[in-house]
Amino acid sequence: MQLERIGVALRPRTSPEAMDLGMTMLRAHARAVWLAWFAFTLPIFLLCQALAWLLGAPWLGLLLPWWLRPLFDRIPLYVLSRAVFEQAPTWRATLRAQWAWPWKRTLAALSYLRVDTNRSLRLPMELLEGVAAKQRRARWRVLSRPLVGVASGLTWTCIAFELTISLSLCIFAVWMLPSESLPDSMRDMNQAFTMPAFRHALVWIVWGVTYLSMSIVEPLYVAAGFALYLNRRTQLEAWDIDLAFRRLRQRLLEAGVAMVLLACIVGAPSIARAADKHADAEPAPQNIAEVFHQPVNDKDALFARKAAEVYRDPRFGQEHKVMHWVLKKPWDLKPPKPSTDSSGGWLAIFGNLGSGLLNLGLWALLAAVVAALIVFAVRHLRGISMPAIKPAEKPKALRSSVVHEAPVPDDLPAAVRELWREGRRREALALLYRGSVQRAAVALRMQPPIDATESDWLRHARSLEDAARRERLIIIVRTWQLAAYADRYPGDADIDALLSGWPAQQVTP
Template structure:
């Protein structure tokens, strides 16, 4: 194996691409492959012709069955041609017996129907493996990229059959319509056909046409697998790199040889130019064509064109075909199953089926079923409409989405704003805290209680709002409610003091704090009924 001499582009391909390469290979070496195929298989074809007519299919099967063996010389040719050593037909033919006999028994018995036959053949023939080593090797080969191997076997078989039928129908297309024959019987019916020779020949032709492609595709799959397994392309590339670097060192001597070669070539060219001039300028031996001196070929006048009466022609053809020479009578005696007995026990069943056939109830049942089916269809349509109602509504009608009531927040700015966290009487508690000296806690309580009331009177405060925004929201919310203005003013004042305290650590003045604590109840609780009613209305 010399990778420098390859005649195909070595690179890893996908499995199907490898099959395509096989097609190209089969096209390229079509002629040598065809030659050896015909040489090897023709004797077997002749042999099949000797098989009696009524066993004609055995002949067809026989030659098809032998394909694995007949394909081996084709693989031999391909495997050498890929490395630029195309063997000639004679040497391949001499090799045929030794090629054919290798594991011939297994190939023609249990391995004959193996779908991956095309890809496996090289393992036996080129690597010469057998037994478990062959099995192991096949395991490696089939691990990836081998799915087309079965497909090409299947397609090859189909192609053979289609070619066979296609060629027969092609011939049939040339039979004039006037001859009224039942063409299907003519070709396919065993009893009436006398064209076994033709059929067998066409079958052989179909096999011959597909064999090179099948072998090449199988070989190409095998080759692709090996290229990938052994990285042939990298091997080639690396050798090229190494060679280039090593030749670079002996470049001067190479140049010298090249120069010498060139001078010799130049001398040669000169000499051939001289030789060209010595050729006779124009060949003048072109003789004038002989005059035609014989009798006229067409001696009858052509006459007028008479149209053939097709019906008459058909009649006369039929009359001729009905003469004794074109027909023969044969008496054939064949065994047939006696079908009389089967009639007797069936009288009951016959009656039963007759009864069933005339049963009126079916009509009613059928109409009920029909109604049910229609209902099912309607239900299905209804279900689909129901299932996609939102989507449909979105497509055709602009319905304002129903607002989803938001859950009231439980905590705001990290503070608890639930009823449970607040004491019953805010002002009193706040004043208590204030007297205890904890001004921060007092104001916090006031602020929390205010927020709680705001949230529950419908002001939409959420965690992202700042204290100032809360005040603004409240102002907007109660803009039309003049009764709540004192509350708004209170909250604005409270917010300012709370901000100063919470962020600036600036304590409000004592009277201010006192005022806020004392007035909470009067500001927030007086009109809470009207405020909450208003909040609910919005």
């Protein structure tokens, strides 16, 4: 085995520590992982989208990539399993090596094991060990016994993380759109979906966001599962102890070589010949697959027989945890240990007494808070009425719609000019805005909505058939917005231009 070449510190870790190790391994070899990932998955993803487009079923563009994820998981696992031994392959070597890896278990993962929540832990065992079916089941029972909940939790966490990324990207895209271009209601949304251009653009955006979020999360998922697998193998097979003995053996061999050289110098050729024979008998280094393969050496019949006996032993791989509760009493002051310093014992007694009193005080405070909450709830349920608070009237300057504030005079341009000459510019523009949108509603043959805002009238203006009228109404609404919300008023010439035609003046269509 080549445990000496492993690039991570082998030691038993907790499950969170092991998953964090997987993330660290992925960051260290991110370039190799994601280059191979995109080179393998992107063509397949585009082929799935083309198939969904030809069949006229956009939902296939989401279902097929999701179903093929066990196939995609082979890529990051291959890179990390080689990179952990400081042999990170290129993306071309990764793609070529996929033909040599077993496909039977991948087909199983794509069929009856597709909804297995322990795929991240099962994947390295099936692809790296390559054992028979009967022994694989026994191996899985041993490996997964303490990690089933952890692996399932990792799966659901990654699903939630991926959904968060997808929804965040979609919300960000909607947030960047101007408010007047968004649908006003669900009815308008349904009408927008009937437009082919809008529907096709939305489908491609959803496909792209789904692939991007999958490409971010899936390698993290595989790396965390691979690190859990390595940690479990370290716990079961004591790889850290094995590695320590190998290093000790190497130091002893180096010391032995030094002694052989010294013997050669003083003229002991027999010892030198023995050392040469020992060097010739040294086994050649094995490949990476033999590190993960079970049993460690198929040629060792004794080891294989003993390993089979251990597998059959019902006590193999079992763990027993005993837990019991002990009531902790703060007033039970244990006598201090004998000490040469007499002041230390008294300090310990006072410290324990103070901590006990503080603990009792906190419990009393908690009881008082709970009692106060119960009293408040009882009084509230009995119908103790609180004085009604009238909602504050919305300031006139911040109202979003001023269409129904006052009736519009018949001679709208004269009324607007009179207010403008008196210096009441805001009132003049408000009157112009009210009159314009009311006459636009008449032109559109609609009842002016009581809660319509400036953005609503900008959308309604696009329904006018006359381009000149459409532009004039948009300019009037924009002018009122700048005055109402930014205190930016037009000049006298601009006012005269706005009052020179429709909708300020009623013109027969």
